Amino acid sequence: MPTASYIPVEVVDTTNLSEADWLNHRRAGIGGSDAAAVMGVSPFTTTRDLYYDKRGIHPALPDGANWVAKRVGHALEDLVADIFVVKTGLKVFQIKKMFRHPLHEFMLADVDYFVELPGGKRAILECKTANYNTQYKWQDGAVPLNYELQGRHYMAVMNIDTVFFACLFGNNEGEFVYRKVERDHDQEADLIEQEQFFWEEYVQKGVEPPYTESGDLVLDSIKRHYGEADADAPAVHLSSFFALKLEAYLAFSEQKSALAKQLRELENAMKQAYAPVADVMGTSCAAVCKCGGTEYTVTFKPSCRTAIGKDKLERLKLLHPEIHEEYAETTESRRFAVVRKNM
Numbered sequence: 001m002p003t004a005s006y007i008p009v010e011v012v013d014t015t016n017l018s019e020a021d022w023l024n025h026r027r028a029g030i031g032g033s034d035a036a037a038v039m040g041v042s043p044f045t046t047t048r049d050l051y052y053d054k055r056g057i058h059p060a061l062p063d064g065a066n067w068v069a070k071r072v073g074h075a076l077e078d079l080v081a082d083i084f085v086v087k088t089g090l091k092v093f094q095i096k097k098m099f100r101h102p103l104h105e106f107m108l109a110d111v112d113y114f115v116e117l118p119g120g121k122r123a124i125l126e127c128k129t130a131n132y133n134t135q136y137k138w139q140d141g142a143v144p145l146n147y148e149l150q151g152r153h154y155m156a157v158m159n160i161d162t163v164f165f166a167c168l169f170g171n172n173e174g175e176f177v178y179r180k181v182e183r184d185h186d187q188e189a190d191l192i193e194q195e196q197f198f199w200e201e202y203v204q205k206g207v208e209p210p211y212t213e214s215g216d217l218v219l220d221s222i223k224r225h226y227g228e229a230d231a232d233a234p235a236v237h238l239s240s241f242f243a244l245k246l247e248a249y250l251a252f253s254e255q256k257s258a259l260a261k262q263l264r265e266l267e268n269a270m271k272q273a274y275a276p277v278a279d280v281m282g283t284s285c286a287a288v289c290k291c292g293g294t295e296y297t298v299t300f301k302p303s304c305r306t307a308i309g310k311d312k313l314e315r316l317k318l319l320h321p322e323i324h325e326e327y328a329e330t331t332e333s334r335r336f337a338v339v340r341k342n343m
Helices: 019-026 032-038 047-054 067-075 077-088 132-141 145-158 185-203 215-226 242-281 310-319 321-327
Strands: 009-013 091-093 097-100 113-116 122-129 162-168 176-182 286-291 294-299
Touching (some): 019 097, 032 047, 032 145, 032 185, 047 185, 047 215, 067 077, 067 122, 077 122, 077 162, 077 176, 097 145, 122 145, 145 176, 145 185, 242 286, 310 321
Parallel strands (some): 122 162
Antiparallel strands (some): 091 113, 162 176, 286 294
16 A cells, blocks of 8 residues: 655765765665565575675675676666657656665665656656667566566655666667556565565674575675685584485486486487488588478588697697786686485
């Protein structure tokens, strides 16, 4: 149900605020870009990472996020807003201040732009840039969930009923979309409840939230927090609680092996099926087959990849160590394995 009228509280003027001071203010509460992480649906960060940030716990390794994409997104905000104005005819403006919800003081908002609507009302405009290949996330009027939650957070803090999202995928206005999302007080109440729980039960009490996100995201978070592997560190003794996790891992591993065997058999069967066709084609990269009312178009195109073989790489390291040192990159990956032994 609709919330009573209220006015957001001004926290700080951000016009000349340094990035360090701005980050410190953000750590004093939950911002719109934090909402998806609180809800466990962020594609970029875990709830545990957000907890570390709010508690001022710095990771052992630097954030592996694409800093170029972040810089580009920030640099093109004004352009995205300009395209939105051209497309809609609406007027936009900025208020360079950070705001706080007057009732839920842990909720902060630092809005990109505001929109003047007919009749004197205001809306929020969030400006985004994205990779061209992510356009599918915006199909059929959709808004990526992490952005939608950010907008709902801002509507709650600012007591505004409409948020627009504008996203640029390329370098022309044909690669631009905008979406309109209206306030939903039931969804807003759920979001506020989750944010309040995260803030009061985890951040304020200093309790680490559990990992609930996808495996890759969690493992990246663990590596970033603890740092590189230490081969000399003593073995960790796990409690019996983890036996269930290890048994689950072994069961999944067996399923994966069985599926991998099936996949190899299917791939071999496919090759046996098309081998006679390849034999007839010879060096040709295309073929056509007509049978009754059906026509089959076949392509058998080569793909080339240039790489330095392991033996030649060793020779390069031996004969030209300075070149090897300049271009070789070392990355760490860790292989998890479990061996079961009945006692």
